[in-house]
Amino acid sequence: MSRSTESLPGGQSPLLGVWERLRSWEGLLLVLLFVVIIVNSLQAPAYLSVGNQVNLFILSIEKIIVALVMTFIIINAEIDLSVASMMGLSACTLGWLHEQGAPIWIALLIGLSVGVIGGAFNSFWIAIVGLPSLVVTLAMLIGYRGLARVLLEDRSIGEFPQWFDNLGQQPLIGPFPLALIIFFLLLIVAVIILQYSGFGRYVYVIGNNREVARYSGVKVRRAKMILFITSSTIAALAGLLFAARLGAVRGDIGLGFELDIITMVLLGGVSIFGGSGSIFGVLLSILIILNLRNGMSLANITGHVQTGVIGVLLILSVLVPNLANEVRAILNRRRRIGGPQDTTA
């Protein structure tokens, strides 16, 4: 219902013009990104160096990989809170198997399979049984983390083969380590699927209105299963990459990352109610957050302030579009009430 009112007004009033520009959240993000980059390059000489630019991605690479899939999930009007715990579980599975003496490539395969199985488990409850994803994945946030801690207890397991550590810590092609290359590949795939494929359109349609999608013949269950299995699997992959980057795993690996990941997606203009948003917006938001954090770190601004700044950004990203919506709805109502009186006069 709200949809139909939104598409009503033309574009004649100047206030609406401003609104239209503000509405292009990506436009706003792009401006913000440029500001951040310019300020950073002015205040920190090390900022623009290739090493720093690569580091800036690498320090959060696992989060931004998962954020790509999270974009699909949230556009689909669902949420996956279990991703960070799944990262922990796959990394700890790897560590545990390594400790038991399993060859590392088998441990890697099993770690990845844990992601597939976990995703299948999530999607069974969400897509087949029909429980809210918020509840299911919240439970699994606790469940997967618990399993990870059971596997490793308080131990820290390291001493992986050198090639495995190198994969996480050394550049693979030019200055780019494996994880960064995986991120860029996944980014391209995500753009193609979400913006240019039939499946991508289904994701939006389901997110807009699940019932309408179902009656239009969209296989809602299948789409949701695919999304949640992919989400868990990519999270497991990210966990393995994280293990390689750190060269050691502990039960608390990746703890709390889900919130950072969701922050990136929401700041990218993806509606928490589903149905709208784009990978491009999320990419911009990722770039803003990473560059902002990096800039603040280079300026020796401590953790609390950094978290605060990102928090304010997020609150604004949720408030501004919603407030603007409200204002517009009120304006529309006024106009409609005022309209007929004008014609009779």
Add this chain to the structure above:
Amino acid sequence: MKRYISRGFAFLIILSLLVTACQPAAPATEAPATEAPPPAETEAPAAATEAPAAATEAPPAEAGPVEATPGQEVNMVLLPKFLGILVFDQANQGAQEAHAELQNAGELQFLGPTPENSVAGQIEIVTTAATQGMDAIMISNNAGDQIAPAAQGARDAGMTVVTWDSPIPSAEGEQIFVAQVDFDETGRVMADMALSILGEDGGKFAVLSASPDAANQNAWIAALEEVLATDSTYASLELLDIVYGNDQSEDSYNQALALVDKYPDMELIMAPTTVGIAAAAKAMQDEGLCEEVKVSGLGLPAEMVSYTLNGCAPEFALWSFVDLGYLTYYTTYLLATGGIEGAVGERFEAGRMGTYTIEKDPTRDQGLRVLMGPFTVYDATNVEAAAQ
């Protein structure tokens, strides 16, 4: 409509999750609980028993201890486990004191992650420090071996890397660990305090610890039991029981009262945890039991001052985090300026704290350490000054 409400609800929950994520102050206040006497030597507590007394004095220095040359430019970062903890602020205070004393022309930054982002945050700060071209970093490691690649990266970038309070278990990427105290000493200090409070004829006491699987706590209690069993000085002391308050104030409070009920002839509760000692002292004070049952252990002067002055906890001990920060700074400055190289047997002068020797860390397979020690025992005469 229903759907709208449920979505709105979901949205509110998520928003509140996110907002709380941005306000990390709350966990910070609880954090010192488990951390307070930090697990400096978590990795190999057993090894600590064949400790270093001999090694400390080992190589007779031909050339006397090295002294720092003031006025050189060394840009340094002091990295705590996380921000918002009193003891780390105290360490910073000590480091700042040394920084001023040595007239370092460079900067000393006190940078830390937020508690919920401690591991990733520490790695980020170490990596960024190398990018910035900082000269040295002093890490109270909270990331286990996970920080090793970042620390090694900083070393490769030419930085000096020193750990304090909590080392890198594998010692990879770390040059020297500045340790606060020795495990053995903890047992003896606790036994001494018990004897001093109970008098020459001794008495019965119980231990209120953190959790049953806290490695540092267990090692300290084991050291206490060892000393009680082997040293005839402490023959008059009898250990009744060991209970666990899980470093939760309320839990510890209840455990302390349960001990009183269970052992009517108990005269002392020994709590080698800052949370436990404060909770036990409060329990005795609230129940008016301070005359019958005293409290002692490891505590923070700022938290214990009122209990010490009113006699509920007449004596307790802790190492000085100010001194730890000060000694760490001197060690790092000397390493960064080439005064010392970080080899076993090197001796150096650390300002007001005197001479220290670099030794092999007996608590780890690899790695060097500088052992600060000793404990400071606080009583009514010095607790107020320390609580400032």
